[in-house]
Amino acid sequence: MNREPGILLNRMEYIKYLPILEFCLEDTISQKSKLCDAARMTSSDIVNRAALLHRAIDNVKEKLLAKTKGVLDFELKNLEKHEQELKTWISWLSDQTDISNQNVSDVKMIQKNNQEIKGRKDWLRNLQRLSEIQHLSLSFKTGELNDVCIGSLFGSVQNFSITPQSPIRKGRRDTFPTISLQRTFEFKCKGVAGNVHAIAPISGNEAWICCGWGSREIELYHTNGDLLVSVTMDKPVDHIVSTRNGNVLISSYNGNTIWRLDEHLNVTKFAQLSFIPRGMVVHPETNHVYVCGVERTGSLTDLKAQTRRHLIAIFSTDGDFISDITISPHDPHRLGLIGDEGICFSDYGKNNKRQLVVMDNDGNGLNIYSGRQELENPFYPLGTQVDQYGNIIVADWNNDCVHLLDTGGQFSQYLVDKDNGLERPCALGLDGDGQLWVGDATGHVYVFSYCSW
Template sequence: MVSRETSNIEIGVDLDKCGICLGDFKKPKILPCFHTFCLDCLRSYVGKTGRRETFTCPLCLVETEIPRGGVEHFQTNFYIKAEQTKSLSKLDAKCEVCDTDGKRQVETRCLECDQNLCENCSKTHLKMTSSKEHHLMAVNFPDIHLSPEVTTKVFCDKHKSEELTLYCKPCDDPICLRCKVTSHENHSTMDLSDVAKEARELLGSKLSETKGFFPLLHEHLSDVNQYEEQLTQTKQDISKSISERASDLIARVDKISSSMLSDVEVEFRVEVSRIDFQRRATGKAGKVLASQVHAANQVVNFGSDAEITRNKESLSKRLEKLTKKPEDSDVPKLSLAFSPSRDSGTKIEDLFGSLAIKRPSVVDIKVAEVSIFQVDDTFKVVSSICPREEGEAWITSGWKPEIHLFKVNGTKLKTQNAHRNIDTIVFSNDGSMIVSSSDQRQILKGRNGLDFSEIASLSVHPRGIAMNTNNEILVCAGQSLAFQDYKEGHKNKVLRYSLDGKLLQDFNDPSIEFLYPLRIVCNMTGNIIVSDCQQRRITIHRQDGSLKFSYSGDDSANLRRPFEPRGVACDSRGYIYVTDNANDAVHLLDHTGKFVRLLLTTAHEIYGPYSIAMDSKNNLWIGCRDATVKVFHCTYV
C-alpha cells in the first residue's frame, strides 16, 4: 500500500520564511509573482535550474524573467524587512545621523541604510537625491504586534525630481505634475491616492473571495481521503470474502483464489498510487494558494500608492486564476466487487465466484523533450540505461567495458571501465550495481567505485536482468549470444538467482514458451514484464512466474511493420513503456498490459529505440542506435 503523504491546507499558516531554505529571510527579494526568497537561496536556485534568461518560481512554477544584471536586481521586499526590523526597535533609541548634543529621539529607521533617524533627519533623508526613494519605517510602536508603517516616495521615470501624485485614466498609469501639463495635457486624471484607495478596496474584496476557496480545497482533500478509506475497506472485505470461500474448497481452489487476490492487490496498488498523486496535487495547490494570499496581503497592506496601482491588474488576475476550480477535479473511482457463486455446477471456476473490475479512465501522459546527446563516438546502439535518484543515469553502449554516468541534461560526469563487456545494469536494494556480461556469461556486483566481483557464472548468455521485490536477480538467459543467432530447439529461459549467486529456479510457465527473452523489469505491483524480441511480444507474469497477459502490438496503433520489442520500463503508477525497434516508436501499456497509445513515434525523432528507463522524476530515457540518448519529461494529465 502506498503510504499517505500528509497534506495540510491552512489559511493562517506562517509564510514569513524563505520557501527554499525554510529559514528566516536574508536579503529578501520579491518576484513578479509576489513570492519572496533569500537572495543567496534565489541565486543558487537560478544557477541550478534557470535557463538562459528565465526560471520557474519554486512555489507557483510561474515562468520568470531574470533581470538584466542577475537576481540581485529583483526588488527588495521591504515589507518583510520591516517586519524583521521592528523587533529591533527600542523606546530609548537615538538618531544616528544628526550631531546634536542631546541626540534627538528616533522617529524612523531607513531600511536601505539600516540607520535610525530623528524627525528632522527623516525629512532631510527623503529630500536628498541619493536617498529620496528609500523606505523609512516608523519605530517605537506602542504595540510590537502591529504591522510597521513604511513610508516611501516614488518618483517619475521621466522627471526624476517629481513625485508621482496623479493617475492618468486613459493611460492607466501614475504620473507627476509635469507629465500632466506635457505629455498627458489633455488626459483625464485623478489623485493617485484616490485611485489607490479604490484599488485597495477591489483587491481586498478579491482577497476575501480567494480565502473562501480554502473550504473547497478542504472538501476535495476530504473526498480523496474518504475514497481511499472506502477503497481500503472494500479491498479488505473482498479479500476476506475470497479467503473464506477458498478455505471452504481448500486445495482445489488455491490457484483460483491466489490469482484473484493477486489481481485485487495489483488494482489496489495502482489505484492507491493514483490517489496519492491526487492528494499531493491538492496539497500543493493549497500551499501555493496560501502563499499567494500572504504575498497579496503584504502588497495590499504595505504597498505604496504607485505600487498598488501598478500591480492591481496582475494581482487580481492571479487571484482569480488560483481560485478557478478545474473542470476535471472530480476523482474517477475504481469499482471492485466479488460475488460468491450460487451455482451448483461442476467446474471449480463456476463454484468459486467471480471478480468484477471496472477501472477509471486512463490518465493521459504528455511528453516534452528534455535533452538529446551522444554516449560516445561509435555507431553502436545504447544497450542499457540505469537511472539514479540524483537525476543521473549509468549508460552502456555497444556492449563494451565502459560504463558512463550522465546527467539528465546530457552532461557526462564520468566513465568507468568494468574490464569486461557489459550488457545490462541494475541496482540492488543496498545500492550495489548489478551487471550482466553476456559474452563472459557472468553476473557481477560492483561496489566502491565499480570494483566488480562475480556473483554467478552461467552456462548460458545472461542478457537483460532485473531485481524483484525480494531483492533477487531475474535473468534473461539465451543459448546464443545474440537473438539473431536463435535456432529452433534452443531452450531460452528466465532464471532467478539470489544475490550470493545461488540458482533458485527456472522462471517458466508451461503455457508459454520463450524464444529469446531479451529484457526484463518488475513494476510497482510486483508483476514481472519480459520482452521477447524473437517471439515479438511482451509477457506479464505474477511473482511466481505464472502468465497473466501477453501483448504483441495493437491494430489501432497502425504499425508499419510487425511489432519488434526491445527495452521495457515501468513507472510509479504501473504504466509499461516498450521500445519498438522496427517502428521507431514507444508503446504505452497500462499495468495490465492493455495498449493505451503510441507515446513516442518518428515525429519525436527517435530512431532504432532499444533501451528505455524511467527515473524517479518522471524523465523517460530512450537509448537509440548510433549511441544516441533522448530524454523526455512525462506529465500525467
C-alpha cells in the same frame, strides 16, 4: 485525552513503514562510515600518486642528465681529435715554402695522422674536411606546463551520487494517470555512434549507459551530456541495472556471470550462472534481482544437437540463487515486474516473431502484445520498463516509437514517436523523479518528464 479514531488509524497505517525507515537509518550511518573510508583512501591515493610522480620525474631527470653527459663526452672527444688534426696540418704547412712541389710520400707526420694521403687532390680533400666544422649545441626543451596537462598526468578526484528509488511507493490507482511527456534533456554519447542498448538511471540527472553493441565500456552520463565516469569490463556488456544499495549489476552475452560495480568503482562477481544472462530488473521492495536468459546443454559445436531452456531466475541481494521458472519457447530479451502480480518481457519468439509477453509469477501466459495494425513495420520490442502504477513501457525498434500498455498488456497510447527525433529506440530507463530515459541506435539519449495526476 481521547484521540480521534481516524487519526489513530492513519498512524497505524504508517507503522508498516517503520522497518523501512530503520533500514534507511542504518544505511545512512553506514554511508557516513563508507564516505570517511573513501576519503581516507582517496587522500592516500593522492599522496602515493605524488610520490610516484616524484620518482618518475627523478628517473627522467637522471636519464636526461646522463644523455646530456653522454652527448657532451662523445662530441668533445670528436672535437679534440679534430683539434689535433688541425694543429698537425697547421704545423706542417707553416714549415713549407712551396706546397705544390712537395712529395706527399716524404711527409711522415701527415701519413701518420691522415692515412696514405697521395697527391694534391688528396690534400685538398682532407683540408676541405678539416675546414668543415660542425657547430653543436645542447639545450633543454621544456614540456607544456598548465593545469590541464598536470591534471591529466596527476589524476583527478571524481565523485558522483547514487540515489536509488525509494522502497516506499505510491499505491497504484484505479484511474489511469494523465500522461504528459515533455522532452527535458537530450545528449549524444561520446565516441563512435552506436545503439544505446542499456540505461540504468541512478538519480534524476545521472545514468549509467552502454553505447555500441559489443562495447565493454559502461559510462556515467549527466543529463547535460557530460561524461563523468567510465569503467571498462572484461566482457562485452549486454544489460545494466542499478540496485537499492547503490551497486550497478552488469550482464554479458559472452559468459555465465553477472558482475557488480560498487560505489568505489570496484568490479566483483555478483553471481555465477548456469545460463547466459540477458536483461535484468530489480524488485523495488525486496531488492531481489530477476534475470532472463538461455541455458544451453549438449554439443558445443553442433548447434542442432543443443537443447535450449529459456528461463527467468531470481537472485537475492547477495547474489544467491533463489528460484527460476522455465518460459520456453519464449526467448526473453528485456523484462519488467508488474508489482507482485506478474512479469513482462520482450520476446524474440519462434521464427523471429517479436512480441511483448505478460505472465504471472508462475510462468502462466496472460497476454501477448504484437503491436498495432497501423504500424508501417513489424513490431520489434526491445527495452522494457514498468512504471510505479504497473503500466508497461516498451521501445519499438522498427517503428521509431515507444508504446504504453496497461497492466494487462493492452495498448494505451504511443508515448514517443519519430516526431521526437527517435531513430530505432532500443533502451529505456525510469529514474526516481519519474523521468523516462530513451536511448536510440544513433547514440542519442532523450530524457522526458513522464506523467502527472
